[in-house]
Every structure is written in C-alpha cells, then in structure tokens.
Amino acid sequence: MTTLASLYKTNYAVWAQRNADLLRAGRFEELDIEHLLEELSDMSKSDRRELHSRLLVLLAHLLKWQFQYPQLNDRWREFDGRSWRSTIVEQRAQLEGLLRQSPGLNSAVEESIAEAYPAAVRLARKETGLPKSTFPDSCPYSSAQILDENYYPETA
Structure with missing residues (x-):
C-alpha cells in the first residue's frame, strides 16, 4: 500500500x-486512483440521495396541498396552509441550489421523481389519514411544475 x-x-x-x-x-x-474513484462515486450517490429526499418531501407536501388543504380550510377558517407553503418553498430552494451546484443531476430529476413518488404518497397518506385511492397512481406534476416556485396544484 x-x-x-x-x-x-x-x-x-x-x-x-x-x-x-x-x-x-x-x-x-x-x-491514489482507487480511493479517488471511491470518493467520486460516493459524492454522486450522496447528491442523488439528497435529490431523492428533497423531492419526496416536496411531492408529499404538494399532494397534501392538493388533496387535504380544501378539507382543512373548510373546517378551520384560520387554516391557511402556511407551514405547508413554507416547506414547499424551502424544498424548492434547496433543490435549486443542489441542481446549480451539481448540474449533472438535472438528467436524474425525472427518474428521481418517479422513484420518490410512491414514498411521497405513503408519507402523505400517513400524515393526512386519507385513503390511498385519493392519490394518483403516478405523479400528476411535471418536473417543471415541481420545481416552479409559483406552482401550487389546484385543490381537489
């Protein structure tokens, strides 16, 4: 060695x-080529894990916004979704920074959305108590919508 x-x-x-x-x-x-390659591979994996994690949280909040917000807003007039909006804004900002720092990840966004969506549905179901049938089987949002700071889905 x-x-x-x-x-x-x-x-x-x-x-x-x-x-x-x-x-x-x-x-x-x-x-030290062997360890350099290992480190580069780990960096890529770490970035992809962060992309997946942030998309999962963002997607779950977009789903809650679309499918639960109207129910809560009807029950509690003071409910305005502020905490959900805050999480959506934060995740989009973090994703923007991640994609700017690692532009190669842009090619992985679509795949990461498809991989994160089922877990986002599970998370939204657990947090809302809504049945699985409430949520679409595949992601109803385009990657452009997901990353667009002004996009909020129409409420169901």
Missing part, C-alpha cells in the same frame, strides 16, 4: 489535499 493510500485511512484531509496538489501538478501516476 502506498503512503498516499495509507494516508486515506489515517488523515483524510491531508490525503485529499495531496491528491489535489498532485492533480494540479499533472503528476497523475502518483495519485
């Missing part, structure tokens, strides 16, 4: 800095 490879296990910050220095110097043969 090279010194650089063993440094990966003992002092990650120094390992990362040394690899960065080697890259800048064009000394590619000295890089």
Whole structure:
C-alpha cells in the first residue's frame, strides 16, 4: 500500500489535499486512483440521495396541498396552509441550489421523481389519514411544475 493510500485511512484531509496538489501538478501516476474513484462515486450517490429526499418531501407536501388543504380550510377558517407553503418553498430552494451546484443531476430529476413518488404518497397518506385511492397512481406534476416556485396544484 502506498503512503498516499495509507494516508486515506489515517488523515483524510491531508490525503485529499495531496491528491489535489498532485492533480494540479499533472503528476497523475502518483495519485491514489482507487480511493479517488471511491470518493467520486460516493459524492454522486450522496447528491442523488439528497435529490431523492428533497423531492419526496416536496411531492408529499404538494399532494397534501392538493388533496387535504380544501378539507382543512373548510373546517378551520384560520387554516391557511402556511407551514405547508413554507416547506414547499424551502424544498424548492434547496433543490435549486443542489441542481446549480451539481448540474449533472438535472438528467436524474425525472427518474428521481418517479422513484420518490410512491414514498411521497405513503408519507402523505400517513400524515393526512386519507385513503390511498385519493392519490394518483403516478405523479400528476411535471418536473417543471415541481420545481416552479409559483406552482401550487389546484385543490381537489
């Protein structure tokens, strides 16, 4: 095991800095390629997990907005959905930042929506108590609508 490879296990910050220095110097043969590849792969996975997580929460709140908001608004005049709106705004802002920082994720948005939607329905069902049949089988929102800061679904 090279010194650089063993440094990966003992002092990650120094390992990362040394690899960065080697890259800048064009000394590619000295890089710890195995661990660099592992780190790059993990970064991609982490970004995709964050994309999925934020979409799940956003979708669940859009579903609650569309399918439960009218019931609550009818029962409690003072209910205005402010906390749901706040969560929707926050998740969209975080998604915008994530996609700006990692533009390669844009190609994964559609797939992530499809993967997150069933879990978003489960979350919305648990939080609202509404039956599964209330919610569409597939995501009723386009990716453009989901990410559009001015879009709120029509209430059912």
